[in-house]
Amino acid sequence: MSSSYTWVQWNRHKKVYDLVLAGTCAVFLAVFIGGSMLTHPAPNEISGPIIVIRALAALAIVLLNIILLIGPLARLSPRFAPLLYNRRHLGVTFFFIALAHGSLSLLYYGGFGVRNPASALLGGYTSFGSVSGFPFEILGFLALLIFFVMAATSHDFWLANLSPRVWKSIHMGVYAAYALVVFHVALGALQSERSMALAGALLVGVAAVVTLHAVAGWREWRRDRLGVSDTQDWIDACEAASLVVDHGRVVALATGERIAVFRTVEGVVAMSNVCSHQGGPLGEGRIVDSGGGGCVTCPWHGYQYRPNDGQSPPPYTEKIPTHHVRIVSGRVQINKRANEPGAPTAPAPVTGSGSHGETP
Amino acid sequence: MTRRQRRAHALIWLVLGPALLVGLAFVLANRPPALLP
Numbered sequence: 001m002s003s004s005y006t007w008v009q010w011n012r013h014k015k016v017y018d019l020v021l022a023g024t025c026a027v028f029l030a031v032f033i034g035g036s037m038l039t040h041p042a043p044n045e046i047s048g049p050i051i052v053i054r055a056l057a058a059l060a061i062v063l064l065n066i067i068l069l070i071g072p073l074a075r076l077s078p079r080f081a082p083l084l085y086n087r088r089h090l091g092v093t094f095f096f097i098a099l100a101h102g103s104l105s106l107l108y109y110g111g112f113g114v115r116n117p118a119s120a121l122l123g124g125y126t127s128f129g130s131v132s133g134f135p136f137e138i139l140g141f142l143a144l145l146i147f148f149v150m151a152a153t154s155h156d157f158w159l160a161n162l163s164p165r166v167w168k169s170i171h172m173g174v175y176a177a178y179a180l181v182v183f184h185v186a187l188g189a190l191q192s193e194r195s196m197a198l199a200g201a202l203l204v205g206v207a208a209v210v211t212l213h214a215v216a217g218w219r220e221w222r223r224d225r226l227g228v229s230d231t232q233d234w235i236d237a238c239e240a241a242s243l244v245v246d247h248g249r250v251v252a253l254a255t256g257e258r259i260a261v262f263r264t265v266e267g268v269v270a271m272s273n274v275c276s277h278q279g280g281p282l283g284e285g286r287i288v289d290s291g292g293g294g295c296v297t298c299p300w301h302g303y304q305y306r307p308n309d310g311q312s313p314p315p316y317t318e319k320i321p322t323h324h325v326r327i328v329s330g331r332v333q334i335n336k337r338a339n340e341p342g343a344p345t346a347p348a349p350v351t352g353s354g355s356h357g358e359t360p
Numbered sequence: 361m362t363r364r365q366r367r368a369h370a371l372i373w374l375v376l377g378p379a380l381l382v383g384l385a386f387v388l389a390n391r392p393p394a395l396l397p
Contacts, residue, residue: 131390168365175372182380186387199388206384210377217370224366256363279361 250283267347
């Protein structure tokens with residue numbers, strides 16, 4: 001979270017993450033290029049640029065699959081949430097690798113004729129009805145355009161200025177781009193590849209991405225379906241004594257809305273479960289000491305909110321709606337009507353074990 | 361995620377998932393005969 005904008009807000013976690021990422025990419029490329037040279041000795045050697053083009057393509061699609069797996073994995077288990085923290089750097093790295101693949105392909109395959117390389121590569125074939133002759137380059141080019149828009153707006157400056165809703169809509173374009181990439185590979189590289197290893201790897205990657213998104217979506221749907229009925233203003237959330245200090249719980253309403261309930265040292269508070277940054281599930285986070293007061297901390301990117309008013313500690317200005325809470329016969333009850341974002345609300349005190357602490 | 365985002369995700373993958381798998385299977389099954397095992 002930031003009160004002003006810088007290119008990258010470096011911290012130790014991000015530096016380590018980026019070093020590991022750069023190292024892994026370098027090792028992947030070295031192993032791929034070295035392996036290709038060893039397995040294709042003279043006189044059947046593959047030319048250097050083609051090996052590099054293939055290595056960049058392989059790395060790009062592996063990274064893209066990993067990026068797409070992180071979202072559903074984090075929704076299925078909070079253990080994977082730390083991977084989300086720096087997914088943005090992974091995405092931008094992926095874009096530059098894909099760009100290198102596209103640029104090198106354009107120059108290598110389109111650079112020998114008299115026509116402009118771009119027009120030769122993108123307008124040279126029109127066999128749209130053929131599987132083996134389909135102009136797969138166009139699919140890759142369109143995907144690259146989408147990835148460019150995403151990479152260019154992968155910054156909190158754009159998130160704040162476009163609004164989270166518009167920003168998220170733009171970045172959901174990754175799914176269309178993923179489909180374009182899959183068919184770019186299937187109609188391109190796979191049409192000249194005798195071995196089924198590449199096809200198998202692509203299929204496994206797609207199946208993993210589709211399956212994990214389906215399972216995560218089903219779990220969310222089930223959670224909403226089992227949500228608390230909210231025909232009245234006050235909804236029964238849980239046993240007060242079951243809440244652990246500094247930890248939260250997500251309460252799903254039958255309408256699909258979700259509320260985060262937290263137990264603080266002062267009592268029980270409730271706020272929207274949706275982080276104002278990228279919609280992270282606040283109820284899956286915990287209260288982390290921020291300047292002594294203790295703030296609800298989003299498990300995705302570490303955005304923080306004060307428990308009693310849903311407002312980020314100064315100098316930050318983010319706000320989320322709060323909910324009034326009361327405890328009746330040891331049960332936490334939440335008023336389903338949200339207060340204005342940043343509106344103060346009194347914590348409902350939990351007395352003793354919480355079984356008899358009542359607040360009106 | 362908001363309820364709207366969860367629904368959008370569900371809808372996207374309901375359409376995209378089968379389309380990707382079926383499309384990929386179709387393309388692989390229609391590779392040039394010389395490449396088929």
